[in-house]
Amino acid sequence: MACLSPSQLKKFQEDGFLLLEGFLTADECMAMQQRIGEIVAEMDVPLHCRTEFSTQEDEQLRNQGSTDYFLSSGDKIRFFFEKGVFDKKGNFLVPPEKSINKIGHVSPHQDATFLYTEPLGRVLGVWIAMEDALLENGCLWFIPGSHTRGVSRRMIRAPAGTSFLGSEPAWDSNLFVPLPVRRGGLVLIHGEVVHKSEQNLSNHSRQAYTFHLMEAAAGTVWSPENWLQPTTELPFPPLYI
Ligand code: FE2
16 A cells, blocks of 8 residues: 655645645546546436535525435435526526536635544545646645644534534635646645635536545544434445454
8 A cells, every 4th residue: 555755744744735646547537537427417406405515604504504405415426516507496507517516616614614523633635636627727725734723613413404613714815825736636635724626717627536534543533513424324434444
């Protein structure tokens, strides 16, 4: 198994993120994209579940909070859409394959806002570029070193869906640095590092595959207030025991 070099580990610890170039081959990316294409082609979203995804607090509460489609998405394939994808009746205004938000932009946030553990520092995001993700088509941006400041706000389950504890600071946009990634590159994302991606206004899609890992050893507690909870049908699968 490949390991991080001491200098890579140091960089991750300092910055809160790390790019590993060429993690997947172009063929592996294409195979994954083909499978994503099949899933999107077969997607069937009930009209009342045409939920737009946003990390803006108000919209999140309105669009996701009371929506069972979102809260029960942890062990299923569910679809979340960019703004302006649907008309008022819920019909697609853009081709469905261009509409999926999780392959789109997100406002500044820390993953621990949504995936909270005690102690902190036990969640790691993995983000793999299926296509080049560059400045012009919505690459990731980070505030280096911002993972050492704790968590500004938390999204928790509430009787009506979800609500927030705390608030997202107005992050200084000058502190963000872009991280262009070529196809097949993998980005490790510390659970508390502040990151975002801009809207992709170019003609080039930038599909990415992303998931999160939790270090379950040493008494880590996955908050029972997190929106995402393991189910009996799909407990969080251990990577190794
Ligand atoms: Fe994130």
